[in-house]
Amino acid sequence: MGIKADIKLIDDNGLRIDGRLPNQLRPIRMEVGVLERADGSAFIEWGGNKIVAAVYGPREAYPKHVQEAEKAIVRARYSMAPFSVDERKRPGPDRRAIELSKVISEALESVIFVEKYPRTSIDVYIEVLQADAGTRVAGITAASLALADAGIPMRDLIVGCAAGKIDGVVVLDLNKEEDNYGEADVPMAILPRTKEIALLQMDGDMTYEELKTAMDMAMEAAQKIYQMQVEALKKKYLEVE
């Protein structure tokens, strides 16, 4: 995974550099309906990540040849602002963004009743404004809220969460330093109701037991994040009534 360095990521008290316990999430704040023009939108602040997600559609899919006769296509576009990272990122999708857009699209499609909207596209735009590791899982979490906000029928919300390994210890929700100097990262997206896994990636070095612990941690945390999603949706929609 990361670059080798003599940085201690867990101190003598078993705490992480930002003071968290191994199985502790960073602070998360979500808000639904933050953009005027989009059909649905959401903002998420997850540790040092700031990400906004917008949904347009279902709308007629263009260009025409991408249309599917029996279902809507789900097109997510993960994008990082040039100023979202320490060293300016050149605008436009790089290879990483193209891969992430693909796996995020597939994960989101798993919850959407795509067969209801043939020949349309459901476009999901995820813009990372400030990055601090875990952007894809935070982005999926926000995208799920934006889809709900757009009124897209779904069989569940979808929750992103990552776990990993630093200094030989399995931990939840890696921050930037931990991601850079850690030993493994396991980003996941989970359907909270059925506990199905819609996105799963991993890189680094883990034993079977460590990976199992990491997956357990992420799946448990997903339930907490799901509660926050529900609260964020209620906050918008109960106030309207």
Added chain:
Amino acid sequence: MSNSKFTAGVIPEMMKKYIHKLASKGTRIDGRGFDEIRPLKITKGYAKRAEGSALVELGRTKVLVGVKIEIGTPFPDTPNMGILTTNAELAPLASPTFEPGPPGEEAIELARVVDRGIREGHAIDLEKLVIEEGEKVWIVFVDIHVLDYDGNLFDASGYGALAALADAIVPASRYELGDDYKLPVQHYPVPVTFAKIGNWIVADPNLDEESIASARLTVTTNEEGKINAMQKGLSGTFTYEEVQKVINMSMDIGRQVREIILGDSDGKED
């Protein structure tokens, strides 16, 4: 998005019913068991102009991987490491659904998953590829050329990349840096890909199986039983138990494949 690009809507519904029916009887369209991969043949040293190469035939899927090694400057943040770069070309001759032009998202995902396996599995020790710290390092280019697409490019390409690296010679004499030597390969992280078909999970899906699969999972494990990389794809889902099962199957199959990659190539010319 799914894999529509690959399959372009050919009687998928009938195929799906047929494959499901076979699965319910415990078999597959080509008669394999669920945890059985297609016959694998690896020919190392196939492309002589490359520093290392391997032609992989996994069933009827054919992939040629070439390794070129050149001198360049290291990345500023890793002055004491050589460079590994992986690229995949879905050549239009390999399938009616592949088009010429810059790599699409399938090719990019393929290259990145193969790259992740060999990089995170530390197949080659990049620190040994430094000529002059911060100034001059060896750059190892791994180029994946898909020649015939009959499913499961991830594994065919991953095996080809490993075998080509194992076959590669660092061309030191070309740059007057002493004698040529074998590229030091220290680990063999082997990917194994599974497809979810109905509620069944099969290893090494062929094109027909891939075209009707709901989800896909690639797990890369090394000779120490460590897990180095995973990639889930397609719009279906896996349960927790299914993932555990897939990881265990990947380790078992990975062990067999590693023997073949390490073995003397039967097709070796000269």
